[in-house]
Amino acid sequence: MKPQFDNKVMSSFFLWFDHKLLDKGEAFENVTGQFYNVSEEYYGYKSYSSPYSQLVADASITGATIPTGLYVGENNLVNVGQGGSTGLYNINYLDGKVYFSGEQTADITGSFAIKDFNVYLTNQPEEKILFETKYTERNEKMYTKIGQYLSNIIEMIPNNKIVFFPSYNMIDKIKPSLSLVDNVLIEESGMTKTKKEEILEKMRKSTNNTLLAVSAGSFGESINLEGDALTGVIIVGIPFAKFDLMSKELVNYYDNKFGRGQEYGYTIPAFIKVLQNAGRCIRSETDRGSIIYLDERYGWSIYSKYFPKSTMPRSGGSSNDLEEFFNSDSK
Secondary structure: OOOOOOOOOOHHHHHHHHHHHHHOOOOEEEEEEEEEEEEEEEOOEEEEEOOOOOEOOOOOOOOOOOOOEEEEOOOOEEEOOOOHHHOEEEEEOOOOEEEEOOOOOOOEEEEEEEEOOOOOOOOOOHHHHHHOHHHHOOOHHHHHHHHHHHHHHHHHOOOOEEEEEOOHHHHHHHHHHHOOOOOEEEOOOOOOHHHHHHHHHHHHHOOOOEEEEEOOOOOOOOOOOOHHHOOEEEEEOOOOOOOOHHHHHHHHHHHHHHOOHHHHHHHHHHHHHHHHHHOOOOOOOOOOOEEEEEOHHHHOHHHHOOOOHHHOOOOOEOHHHHHHHHHOOOO
């Protein structure tokens, strides 16, 4: 594959291309979701972020929900420019963020359209875009943001939780942002079988533990924690393998044999891990728990197709959904 040329493409082309994909290809999905406090300011305004980026902003797209306001609390609709000294200042569709003049204490929710694609200008070769971007785009700001999301979610899930990460390095990066989370257990690289059993035994005998583990690690499959021993699994990111020489050879092999190298050699193995991780949560007919996929890509059609229809993730969701689920009497 040839590298793309580094050229200055007019923004009007991107707007045209974006419009065509959305309008003719209907490459979007309407969802309802929550905006979370990301503890950062935008020119003095408080920032709140959805789990998605590049929301649809083109009002001419038929069927797409374009938000002009959000709900602060259950029934309080605040439009842009309303709300006084703590009101809604603006909606950043590109980054999936909203800005308020003051801090909000109630949940911020809204309906909006998310794209099945993101458009960027880059001079990187296609191999690098497909396989390496996820590593280079990670930074301290992003790790802090993920940690804040996790802290909010963990607080809402009763009993024990497991948070699966793509790597041990990512655990190390996010761990400082989880300082307010109680009883954190951590899977370490090269952990012995004895240490693993100690952690499992602690989770069987006590509640309110949060285990930080690796998707492809010791706890990612073949563990059994029934009932209150595990009521929540959170999967952060998609556990793609690092695109090293072995991964590249595997992709080339499947490409030469079936013409579907990336899918068979790279994507499907990652989703096998995802489904194995998710399967730790429900181990019997009476188990009750929540499985949360913390990555906007799980909602993309190119990835959601790998889920069985009975376990297809639901895009969006809010803290109210979790609260209602765990407070309901149904079993």
